Amino acid sequence: xxxxxxxxxxxxxxxxxxKNFRSLKVTVILKNFxxxxxxxxxFELLEMESNSVTLDVPDEFCTQGHSLLLGISIPDHPHFIxxxxxxxxxxxxxxxxxxxxxxxxxxxxxxxxIQTAFAAxxxxxxRLLSDAKGY
Amino acid sequence: xxxxxxxxxEYFGKHRILIADxxxxxxxxxxxxxxxxxxxxxxxxLVDSYEWAEQIMEQSQPTMLVTDFxxxxxxxxxLFSLPKYSAVPMHDKLSVVVTSNTSQAAVAQAAxxxxxxxxxxxxxxxxFWAAMRSGAALKLQPTDYLKAIExxxxxxxxxxxxxxxxxxxxxxxxxxxxxxxxxxxxxTRALGNALEDAQNSYKKGLExxxxxxxxxxxxYETLMSQKRNNDAYIVLRQITRHFPLNAKxxxxxxxxxxxTGHYEDIEQYYQIFLELDEKxxxxxxxxxxxxxxxGKFFLKKGEIERATSVFQxxxxxxxxxxxxxxxxxxxxxxxxxxxxADKYLRRFPKETKDAVEYLSMDYLVMSKTMPIxxxxxxxxxxLREGKYHTLIDKILVNTMLEAGLNDSAExxxxxxSRRWPDLAPEFLEMKRKS
Numbered sequence: 001x002x003x004x005x006x007x008x009x010x011x012x013x014x015x016x017x018x019k020n021f022r023s024l025k026v027t028v029i030l031k032n033f034x035x036x037x038x039x040x041x042x043f044e045l046l047e048m049e050s051n052s053v054t055l056d057v058p059d060e061f062c063t064q065g066h067s068l069l070l071g072i073s074i075p076d077h078p079h080f081i082x083x084x085x086x087x088x089x090x091x092x093x094x095x096x097x098x099x100x101x102x103x104x105x106x107x108x109x110x111x112x113x114i115q116t117a118f119a120a121x122x123x124x125x126x127r128l129l130s131d132a133k134g135y
Numbered sequence: 136x137x138x139x140x141x142x143x144x145e146y147f148g149k150h151r152i153l154i155a156d157x158x159x160x161x162x163x164x165x166x167x168x169x170x171x172x173x174x175x176x177x178x179x180x181l182v183d184s185y186e187w188a189e190q191i192m193e194q195s196q197p198t199m200l201v202t203d204f205x206x207x208x209x210x211x212x213x214l215f216s217l218p219k220y221s222a223v224p225m226h227d228k229l230s231v232v233v234t235s236n237t238s239q240a241a242v243a244q245a246a247x248x249x250x251x252x253x254x255x256x257x258x259x260x261x262x263f264w265a266a267m268r269s270g271a272a273l274k275l276q277p278t279d280y281l282k283a284i285e286x287x288x289x290x291x292x293x294x295x296x297x298x299x300x301x302x303x304x305x306x307x308x309x310x311x312x313x314x315x316x317x318x319x320x321x322x323t324r325a326l327g328n329a330l331e332d333a334q335n336s337y338k339k340g341l342e343x344x345x346x347x348x349x350x351x352x353x354x355y356e357t358l359m360s361q362k363r364n365n366d367a368y369i370v371l372r373q374i375t376r377h378f379p380l381n382a383k384x385x386x387x388x389x390x391x392x393x394x395t396g397h398y399e400d401i402e403q404y405y406q407i408f409l410e411l412d413e414k415x416x417x418x419x420x421x422x423x424x425x426x427x428x429x430g431k432f433f434l435k436k437g438e439i440e441r442a443t444s445v446f447q448x449x450x451x452x453x454x455x456x457x458x459x460x461x462x463x464x465x466x467x468x469x470x471x472x473x474x475x476a477d478k479y480l481r482r483f484p485k486e487t488k489d490a491v492e493y494l495s496m497d498y499l500v501m502s503k504t505m506p507i508x509x510x511x512x513x514x515x516x517x518l519r520e521g522k523y524h525t526l527i528d529k530i531l532v533n534t535m536l537e538a539g540l541n542d543s544a545e546x547x548x549x550x551x552s553r554r555w556p557d558l559a560p561e562f563l564e565m566k567r568k569s
Contacts, residue, residue, distance in 0.1 A: 023235060023236050023237045023238050023241075024237055024255075026235065026257070044158060044160070044161070045256075045257040046158075046160055046161055046164050046256065046257055047164060047257055047258060047259065047260060048257050048258070048259050049259055049260065053257070054160075054164060055160075056158055056159075056160035056161065090160075090163070092159040092160050092163055093159045096158075096159055096160055097160070098159075098160035098163055098164065115259075118255070118257065118258075118259075119262070121237055121255050122254070122255045122258070122262055122266075124237075125237050125242050125253050125254075125255050126253065126266070128239060128242045128243070128246075129242055129245060129246050129250070129252075129253045131344075131346060131347075131348070132242070132243055132246030132247070132348040132349075132378060133246050133249075133315070133348075133349075134314045134315035134318065134340075134344065134347050134348070134349060134350075
């Protein structure tokens, strides 16, 4: 029997958890109270530092010095909300801009919680890649 | 010893880099972050689409590819296997994925494609640099173990299997957990068609790492070559439990589950199917066919509720495909579940409801749920309208026999045997019965 010494293979227990196919869903809300509030915008969170974040936003959404309300949601974690200040705006192409905002007022614990979740996700991905590659 | 800052800067500085990301802000950020590591701006090309990336790959043969998992709606992973990039030796290139897709399925696919670094978006610059530096360090100062594996791979590429075996054998002594060396040892054996030896090497590798993806995959593939489907399925199932499947292997696991009689697993695979990002036509067909087969199995076991639930999933996944709906309806009718079958008639698309395929199914269900006179009248009406289908003929002949209309049944059986010469013996037998 070819599998005779592979008796650790568990051929009975349930198969893989379908959740493994899902990415961590990150929802970003950004409000600029100088703009009409009924317009929907799309934002993408690109980089996170200890007390700032870099986002991809629609061009002309904000300018340097604007105050924004930033919300970040990831599943199973409390919603993170901060007031923030735009420190740089860079028009990247005709309709999008790369902006950096520094966090001004926020709950340090919930910010740490969000950062830990992202770090854990990176650690999981690195471990999985290394396990799969074998070194 | 870690490589020095200078060595790392030189390493990044010598690469021709292709950054592929559909988000312009993201591309800019990546270029800047790589610049901080020593990469040269004039050696970087930033693109937003697969087609453009492919073109750059052809023109300037980059040695470092940094890409998102998808470029717009297109999967970007094929970029890693384009000939120009594949031709660059492993130690001379750095393959990086920077993406918000952190599903295990995506990471497993990256590992299979020899991606060196996988970075999840959003990232912090520190974590980005750390990951890039550690990937670069492995390339700059590979361990003796990795060096031996690369050496063996070169012999493999030169088709010098004998020398490759020796090198991989030596590599197994250079690491505490030499599963990868055993994988290549086994792979080389398999190339030489020594499948049993190959399996022994893979199993040896798995002793060090029970979930070594390549060893499991190698073992699975050699078992498939030997047509040991049952064993192959057990191994593939193990892979599935730890490394989510890509679309191609998903088809294999469904096929093996069915051919080896593991019908009970099909419902779990359906859950995985629902989560798959890529569901092409072929995958949908495999899934529907597997669900229907499993449903038939549960019917046979008398597990009606489970069977109908599985058929329901197949019916939804079929997306109006007549071939699958027909199979479900005929199976349910044969199991005296015509009322249940009736629900699937509604799943035929509106535009197909004049076609004989639908009309025959509708008639089949009607024949089991309506009074005999209605079945007779409706069958005759279909034939008058020229809606010919073997099933309509068969149902009507049988209904006529049931109603004692033997002469009409005989006439119709004769006409049907002319209409369907291939089925003439069957219709003539019906005629004989009449």
